[in-house]
Amino acid sequence: MDITAESVLQRTPEQLAGISFNCACGLAHRVHMRKMILEEGALHKVRELVHELNLGRKALLVADSASFAAAGKALAEQLSRQGMDVRLSVFPEEQWYADEKAIVRVLIDVEPDTELIIAVGSGTINDIARFVGFKAKIPYIVVATAPSMDGYASTGSPILVNGFKKTYSLASPVAIVGDLTVLRQAPRDRSAAGVGDMLAKITALCDWLLASVVEEEPYCDVIAGLMVKALTGIIGSVRSIRDGEERATKLLMEGLVLSGIAMQMIGHSRPASGAEHHISHYWEMRHFAAGHRTELHGIKVGVATPIVLKLYETLLEADAAALPMKEKSAGQVAEWERRIRQSYGPLSEELIGMNRSLLLNQSELDIRRARLIGNWPELKRKLREIMDLAPDVKSLLRQVGAPADPGEIGVSPEELGDALRMAKEVRNRYTVLQLADQLGLLERFAEEMASLHGD
Ligand SMILES: [Zn+2]
Numbered sequence: 001m002d003i004t005a006e007s008v009l010q011r012t013p014e015q016l017a018g019i020s021f022n023c024a025c026g027l028a029h030r031v032h033m034r035k036m037i038l039e040e041g042a043l044h045k046v047r048e049l050v051h052e053l054n055l056g057r058k059a060l061l062v063a064d065s066a067s068f069a070a071a072g073k074a075l076a077e078q079l080s081r082q083g084m085d086v087r088l089s090v091f092p093e094e095q096w097y098a099d100e101k102a103i104v105r106v107l108i109d110v111e112p113d114t115e116l117i118i119a120v121g122s123g124t125i126n127d128i129a130r131f132v133g134f135k136a137k138i139p140y141i142v143v144a145t146a147p148s149m150d151g152y153a154s155t156g157s158p159i160l161v162n163g164f165k166k167t168y169s170l171a172s173p174v175a176i177v178g179d180l181t182v183l184r185q186a187p188r189d190r191s192a193a194g195v196g197d198m199l200a201k202i203t204a205l206c207d208w209l210l211a212s213v214v215e216e217e218p219y220c221d222v223i224a225g226l227m228v229k230a231l232t233g234i235i236g237s238v239r240s241i242r243d244g245e246e247r248a249t250k251l252l253m254e255g256l257v258l259s260g261i262a263m264q265m266i267g268h269s270r271p272a273s274g275a276e277h278h279i280s281h282y283w284e285m286r287h288f289a290a291g292h293r294t295e296l297h298g299i300k301v302g303v304a305t306p307i308v309l310k311l312y313e314t315l316l317e318a319d320a321a322a323l324p325m326k327e328k329s330a331g332q333v334a335e336w337e338r339r340i341r342q343s344y345g346p347l348s349e350e351l352i353g354m355n356r357s358l359l360l361n362q363s364e365l366d367i368r369r370a371r372l373i374g375n376w377p378e379l380k381r382k383l384r385e386i387m388d389l390a391p392d393v394k395s396l397l398r399q400v401g402a403p404a405d406p407g408e409i410g411v412s413p414e415e416l417g418d419a420l421r422m423a424k425e426v427r428n429r430y431t432v433l434q435l436a437d438q439l440g441l442l443e444r445f446a447e448e449m450a451s452l453h454g455d
């Protein structure tokens with residue numbers, strides 16, 4: 001059967017699992033994850049799923065103390081009763097970081113004849129299991145315990161190596177299981193973080209559109225359409241998500257898994273991550289270097305989203321296409337390098353090298369500006385459409401019980417200003433931060449935001 005764009009847009013994440021199709025955008029999209037079960041009592045279907053996907057009988061179940069209590073223990077007992085050989089690798093405390101030590105701990109528990117890894121947990125446990133499964137060439141499935149982040153179906157794991165976070169490109173889980181009974185009982189800050197990670201897609205999608213015009217990056221209307229559909233449902237259900245209602249929890253979890261599926265389809269993280277994620281990474285690095293405990297990922301990107309939206313508003317009001325783009329002077333480049341060294345310490349030389357390609361000369365800037373001018377009315381209209389999905393992101397964050405201002409998550413006005421100036425160097429990727437910089441507006445915006453949040 002031919003799969004059309006319209007039929008893809010009608011599908012739930014469960015129905016998108018395992019599909020591949022040639023898209024109108026010119027790319028062939030493929031979802032590597034083969035199966036998803038999201039319903040009440042889904043834990044009882046794990047044995048059947050393992051059998052159906054032919055994943056063997058000998059499994060290593062990876063969990064931490066919290067996720068073991070929430071679902072891991074019951075699942076291990078049940079699978080053992082059903083004839084599987086389940087070995088446990090359970091962290092004695094709640095695991096906050098995927099680092100070298102955690103990975104080796106799980107690797108020690110992998111046996112030569114382990115056929116399957118079952119990750120029971122959310123972000124960190126999933127990241128560890130993905131890494132170990134990929135390196136040991138063992139397929140893994142995830143049993144989700146909280147709708148807290150969008151990494152379930154993603155193919156990369158951020159791992160702390162020597163104290164710095166590095167994202168490794170690995171593999172998708174073969175299957176994702178979400179038991180709504182378990183997900184609804186997750187602590188409230190987890191679903192609040194999940195909503196934050198979804199609201200962040202508003203600015204991520206704006207950045208993707210912007211990059212498709214200014215940098216002529218490939219863009220897919222079908223994938224963006226899937227994300228908008230998921231976002232719309234979640235935005236309309238924020239209070240019910242906070243209250244742990246079944247239908248709303250399902251919508252949130254579907255949106256989070258869909259974000260990973262969208263990344264699998266397009267082969268990069270554009271549909272799910274933009275400037276708001278870069279700002280959050282910047283804060284995280286600063287806080288980690290200072291020895292502070294960091295907030296949940298979704299909480300940080302949620303706080304960064306209204307700030308990036310404000311920058312979009314500023315550029316739309318200033319009629320960005322009417323403004324000049326000027327090449328940086330030698331003095332400005334030297335200042336740029338100085339700031340990177342100051343912000344990024346041991347990573348700075350690598351980041352300077354990586355980002356030099358984004359420092360454009362005047363003729364390269366003229367080309368970008370011509371693209372912006374040529375597409376401005378349509379780009380403006382499309383950006384506005386996405387931004388209008390949630391005219392008041394801060395109030396949505398508050399409704400779900402999440403912090404909405406940088407100060408509430410320990411980000412000082414100075415760290416806010418620095419993040420706006422420097423977060424674009426975290427990844428070699430074009431976002432609204434680069435556009436504002438090219439138009440000479442970024443410094444003033446950073447100062448304004450820092451003083452606004454300093455009162
Ligand atoms: Zn995220």
Ligand SMILES: [Zn+2]
Nearest residue numbers: 023025220222
């Ligand atoms: Zn496409």
